[in-house]
Amino acid sequence: MITREPPYLEPPVNAIAALGRRVIASCQGSGRALMMLLGAVKYLPFMFSRRNRADVMQQCYLVGIKSLGVVSVVGLFTGMILALQLGLALRTFGQEWTIGTLVCNAMLREMGPFMTGLVVAASVGSAIAAQIGTMTVSEEIAALDVMGIDPLRYLMMPRLVALAAMTPLLALYMDMIGLFGGSVVGATMLGVSYESYFDGAFRYTHNKDLYVGLLKAFIFGVIVVCVSCYQGFITGEGAVGVGRATRRTVVVSFLLILTLGYFVTRLAYR
């Protein structure tokens, strides 16, 4: 059962005890979030079963289609900013014709998945935490538990499938939009023709850049669903608790996306 009573702890006697308790609580929280993730993974074979099919499709629609607008704007301006900043710096050395290569590499390897991760965490992750948190506070999660409906199957698994599948697709879409945005800046402000821009972009980019970027986006999607569902399920203290769960989801997801993104890059490009 997901519904659990929070453990009672005596107030800490001093600052060191308080710090120690926070560390222990963080470790316990991470462990429980991972156990929830594994619990949801266990139900993946049932994603197209009669019970779950509609929920999975609906979540895919919410994550994939409903995020397209914001991903388009963020992707377009990320590519334009990259092209502008790099182009202005490279113009000093007369190398502005290389911006196609640089923008393409930066978008595929890092900025596409990273910015997609942030967008998904801020929009989808916060919404998941708020929804599940509200359900926890209003005893809907307890009701599911008592009815014998596992919230990990009914709520978490469809969101896991949606985020794991849609985040890489959104990242790919953001890569393309960003690349296009960069080409517009190159052509209108730096005097780099579209032909030259895209020639540079594709000539010096490898398949690995794309795969690693998509892998990162997949990991970021899983992080967001893991953090947001966990925070939702442990929500307490009414509306204040829901607000706290939402804020924690965004903060923890951002930090994990940033740090894990670095380590994946380091492992992939040693």
Next chain:
Amino acid sequence: MIRFENVTKRFGRKTVLDDLSFEIQRGETFVIVGLSGTGKSVSLRHMVRLLTPESGRVWIGDDCVSEANGSELQRILQRFGVLFQGAALLQWLNVLDNVCLPLRQTRRLPEAEILRLAEEKLEMVGLTGAAEKMPADISGGMRKRVGLARAIVTQPEIVLYDEPTSGLDPVISRQIDLLIDDLRRRLGVTSVVVTHDLNSALYIGTRVAMLHEGRMVVCATPEEFIASKQPVVRDFLQAQGIADLQDVRKAFGK
């Protein structure tokens, strides 16, 4: 049917249930009353393992629910239907889908059969015309009735009611009470009701128990409960203006 064996529950330093023992027989409507914070809802939540006791055991028939886990716990929970205080309806599902939910998710039944059972239960609670409405568009009393239909749609042996009439006006409260009484008669389920409302407790209960400071001070038939000399019971009766069962029947227009 349900047995509490020396159950103690603490929240921090506060002891909410103090060595509590009682037994509920099959087919009866057992009502737990008491002041706020005396452990009424806490005892109800122990029956479906939403809470676990510090010491003691809770038995459902021959199964110890307080120590069960995994599939054994799922099997025990299938014997229950629960009406939560706020009805706990899923907000994105309409009334009919909310009632169908436990059947769709836990039973292998054809969709036509699921719809038939759900519509039958909605008819029992008098909500046939509200099937397509969303929970946000219906009143508190209707939400409770939908919650009740959902609780009984799986045909459980035991139905738990957590404050079924709280937050409702007196007329709707009486309707809910009559519905609970009617369901017990028609379905023969064992019912456990937690309430503040003594009129409702004495009308629907086959036995009424009063909790005070985590202990059961009285557990008796409605007649014996009214005749109790316990000071806390007398205060509780007096506070709600009940002198005898005639007052209760009057409240229900009988």
